[in-house]
Amino acid sequence: MSAAIDDILVKLRQFRDERDWAQFHNAKDLALALSIEAAELNEHFLWKQPTEANPDRVQEELADVLLYAFQLADHYGWDIPQLMLQKMARNAEKYPVNKAKGTATKHDEL
Amino acid sequence: MSAAIDDILVKLRQFRDERDWAQFHNAKDLALALSIEAAELNEHFLWKQPTEANPDRVQEELADVLLYAFQLADHYGWDIPQLMLQKMARNAEKYPVNKAKGTATKHDEL
Amino acid sequence: MSAAIDDILVKLRQFRDERDWAQFHNAKDLALALSIEAAELNEHFLWKQPTEANPDRVQEELADVLLYAFQLADHYGWDIPQLMLQKMARNAEKYPVNKAKGTATKHDEL
Amino acid sequence: MSAAIDDILVKLRQFRDERDWAQFHNAKDLALALSIEAAELNEHFLWKQPTEANPDRVQEELADVLLYAFQLADHYGWDIPQLMLQKMARNAEKYPVNKAKGTATKHDEL
Numbered sequence: 001m002s003a004a005i006d007d008i009l010v011k012l013r014q015f016r017d018e019r020d021w022a023q024f025h026n027a028k029d030l031a032l033a034l035s036i037e038a039a040e041l042n043e044h045f046l047w048k049q050p051t052e053a054n055p056d057r058v059q060e061e062l063a064d065v066l067l068y069a070f071q072l073a074d075h076y077g078w079d080i081p082q083l084m085l086q087k088m089a090r091n092a093e094k095y096p097v098n099k100a101k102g103t104a105t106k107h108d109e110l
Numbered sequence: 111m112s113a114a115i116d117d118i119l120v121k122l123r124q125f126r127d128e129r130d131w132a133q134f135h136n137a138k139d140l141a142l143a144l145s146i147e148a149a150e151l152n153e154h155f156l157w158k159q160p161t162e163a164n165p166d167r168v169q170e171e172l173a174d175v176l177l178y179a180f181q182l183a184d185h186y187g188w189d190i191p192q193l194m195l196q197k198m199a200r201n202a203e204k205y206p207v208n209k210a211k212g213t214a215t216k217h218d219e220l
Numbered sequence: 221m222s223a224a225i226d227d228i229l230v231k232l233r234q235f236r237d238e239r240d241w242a243q244f245h246n247a248k249d250l251a252l253a254l255s256i257e258a259a260e261l262n263e264h265f266l267w268k269q270p271t272e273a274n275p276d277r278v279q280e281e282l283a284d285v286l287l288y289a290f291q292l293a294d295h296y297g298w299d300i301p302q303l304m305l306q307k308m309a310r311n312a313e314k315y316p317v318n319k320a321k322g323t324a325t326k327h328d329e330l
Numbered sequence: 331m332s333a334a335i336d337d338i339l340v341k342l343r344q345f346r347d348e349r350d351w352a353q354f355h356n357a358k359d360l361a362l363a364l365s366i367e368a369a370e371l372n373e374h375f376l377w378k379q380p381t382e383a384n385p386d387r388v389q390e391e392l393a394d395v396l397l398y399a400f401q402l403a404d405h406y407g408w409d410i411p412q413l414m415l416q417k418m419a420r421n422a423e424k425y426p427v428n429k430a431k432g433t434a435t436k437h438d439e440l
Binding site for chain 3: 332333334335337338341342345348349350351353354356357358359361362364365368369371372374375378379380381383385388389390392393394395396397399400402403406408410411413414415416417418420421422425427430431432434
């Protein structure tokens with residue numbers, strides 16, 4: 001993988017094991033935790049224009065989303081850059097440039 | 111940052127610009143897109159035990175979560191490993207080992 | 221509609237107008253608020269077995285979900301029992317008893 | 331409760347039992363299902379202005395949110411109008427008119 005990502009994964013495993021939290025970290029609850037952090041991220045934009053959110057708070061909640069996403073990938077033993085690159089290739093097929101250019105229409109309605 | 115992460119960000123910007131999608135990518139909608147992908151991830155665990163989810167489908171939805179998380183960080187110009195490491199340090203303060211060990215209690219109730 | 225539902229809608233409009241909050245209550249932010257409350261509801265089940273959640277806290281967050289759901293319906297001027305009954309009829313078509321009995325499989329995979 | 335709400339609950343229980351779905355309907359998965367429907371509701375607003383969402387699609391997803399919310403309340407045996415009215419009284423305390431008027435600030439920052 002990458003040195004930076006490996007370093008984060010090593011620290012996340014250590015953080016978890018020092019607290020004896022592996023017992024709670026099944027895939028279903030990790031995914032649920034991720035979606036709860038995603039909602040906390042969205043809360044900073046609620047009733048606001050996009051630029052009115054407090055960047056420091058956005059950054060913290062985005063970090064929590066990323067930390068759970070990395071832990072879920074690590075739970076399954078996946079290579080993070082690889083799974084992202086594979087999905088980007090798939091998304092490029094679902095959203096071909098000639099159809100998707102300039103429109104936010106979902107792929108199944110393109 | 112890291113070579114792997116930089117490579118993904120370069121490809122994400124290219125993907126977006128080829129489709130002329132920067133016009134839609136304000137921070138509020140990027141965060142909303144992330145949370146919608148998080149829900150699609152959770153859907154694979156719905157009505158199931160954690161081990162019953164289809165790993166291929168989980169991987170795809172997790173990838174979409176990560177892709178939007180990277181794009182949101184990139185929108186603000188943030189260094190992804192750095193924001194993750196900073197939040198881990200903050201989480202270590204919120205969940206000190208001696209209080210958090212072996213319990214899933216939330217920090218404000220520890 | 222129903223007396224109980226009408227009574228709640230009248231009180232919700234009064235609550236909103238006393239606080240001059242109609243300016244924030246566009247449909248997009250009402251839907252976003254609803255999903256944030258849904259995540260707070262789910263947080264009471266995180267890392268837990270279904271029966272371990274605190275019912276008082278579950279009830280409060282479920283109430284907030286319902287309050288936003290009613291406000292969103294009211295924003296569009298919809299009759300709440302009617303839209304629920306219509307969707308139940310549609311769901312009955314998507315999940316015919318002979319195919320759906322005893323399985324949690326999603327309709328598009330039945 | 332109310333006749334309209336009672337009628338919906340009777341039909342929801344019948345729908346569930348005809349399909350033998352009570353086995354899946356624990357509180358944790360009902361809450362998860364609700365949040366997934368909430369995300370599908372939000373998807374109709376993604377990359378759009380609030381008024382650009384298709385009302386028919388919004389109505390369907392909002393109905394699914396309400397159907398799961400009613401089922402979760404029914405799972406616990408709660409009176410739906412009562413729990414909503416109780417929470418409105420609590421919200422009125424958290425957001426007193428003199429502090430909350432004209433501002434979308436969260437109660438803990440008022």
